[in-house]
Every structure is written in structure tokens, then in C-alpha cells.
Amino acid sequence: MEILRIVITGGVxxxxSSLIRTISEIDVVDTEKEVTDELAEMKAKTTVAMDFGRITIAANQSLHLYGxxxxxxxxxxxxxLIRKAQAYILLVAAHRPDHFRYGRKIVKFMNERVQIPYLIGVTHTDCADAWELEDVALALGFVDETTRPPLLAVxxxxxxxxxxxxxxxVLELAKSCQHQL
Ligand SMILES: Nc1nc2c(ncn2[C@@H]2O[C@H](COP(=O)(O)OP(=O)(O)O)[C@@H](O)[C@H]2O)c(=O)[nH]1
Ligand SMILES: [Mg+2]
Structure with missing residues (x-):
């Protein structure tokens, strides 16, 4: 069994979580938990791990998704998470320009640590006040269309x-594997 590990990242x-829940064949492990021990005094609620989902894409191939x-x-x-990941998707809400900066920060953080394919999934494009894809790309700092990662509405x-x-x-992943051959 070949497992492709893909990190799903982005702002609150x-x-x-929706993306992973929408596609996963198994019940999503949602690990946002109330902390009940003495730690609770420090923090009422904490995320102890992440969302996890799985999808089979071929008889011997599955995707593992980590939020x-x-x-x-x-x-x-x-x-x-990112050291285990083969690729990642950055989700950016098109109607939350105040979150774009955090999106840029994630890309910077990732680029400093791993060289893996990624794409930008622009969500909430159906919402009022949603920015156009091109404007989201520019706001994220991707000025040159020829060098930027794929960007699509999701x-x-x-x-x-x-x-x-x-x-x-998966296509990006396949392309990057070909380059390495
Ligand atoms: N209208 C709309 N709602 C979305 C879209 N994507 C996610 N949502 C909703 O946005 C809210 C936050 O999503 P969630 O998955 O909890 O975000 P997370 O914090 O990144 O895990 C949920 O109510 C989703 O149903 C989208 O593309 N369009
Ligand atoms: Mg979530």
C-alpha cells in the first residue's frame, strides 16, 4: 500500500476540517478536546493533535490528510506533520482578507523547512465580499504567474x-517526482 501524506493548512x-470531513472514508478523527486535568487551568481548550482523514485513490494507493x-x-x-508530508494544500478564505497575511506566513514557514509541492485552495469564493482569485494570489505575494503554485477555487x-x-x-506530486528522476 502506497500512502501519500498531504497536509491541509490555513487559517481558522x-x-x-470541512475539506477532510467531506472526502474522508473514515470518520474524521477530530482531536479538538476539552482538557480536563490541571492543564485546564492554563488553557480551557486546546488542540492536542489534528484532523485526520483517509481516501483510497487506487487499489494500492491512499491519501492520508492531516489538518x-x-x-x-x-x-x-x-x-x-510537515516532515512527514509529501505535499500540502494551503486553504485561504477569499472573504477574509485579514487572514491573507497568515497565509503568507504559512508559506514562508513551510518553504523554510520543506521543499514539497503545494497548491493554494481559495475557499469561500461563493461568499459576499469574496476577493477574486487573481487578487488573492497577489495579496499572498504571488506576483509572477509563471512561478507561483497552482491556485484554484475550492x-x-x-x-x-x-x-x-x-x-x-496529486498531479503536482507526480510532476515533482518526474523532475527528480
Ligand atoms: N460558503 C462556504 N462555506 C465554507 C467553504 N469552505 C468551508 N466553509 C464553511 O466554513 C466554516 C469553517 O470551516 P472549517 O472546516 O471548520 O474551518 P477550519 O477552521 O479551517 O477547520 C464551516 O462552517 C464550513 O462549512 C466554502 O468554500 N464556502
Ligand atoms: Mg478545524
């Missing part, structure tokens, strides 16, 4: 849309 509300933890700080969980709540995004990232 971007659609990470990054909810809070905005980059902790050890991120390091564990509705994290729709199966067909999520499938399209996953197919696109």
Missing part, C-alpha cells in the same frame, strides 16, 4: 470540488 475557518492545528502559533505538531463542503483539489495536488 478556512475550511480545513494543521487550529491555533495560529507554529508548534512542534507542525514540525511533525469549496471545502462540496465533494466534487474537494476531489478536484486533491487530484490537482
Amino acid at each position: 475557518g478556512a475550511g480545513k 494543521t492545528p487550529g491555533q495560529t502559533r507554529f508548534d512542534f505538531m507542525w514540525d511533525i 469549496n471545502a463542503t462540496e465533494t466534487a470540488s474537494v476531489k478536484e483539489a486533491l487530484m490537482a495536488i
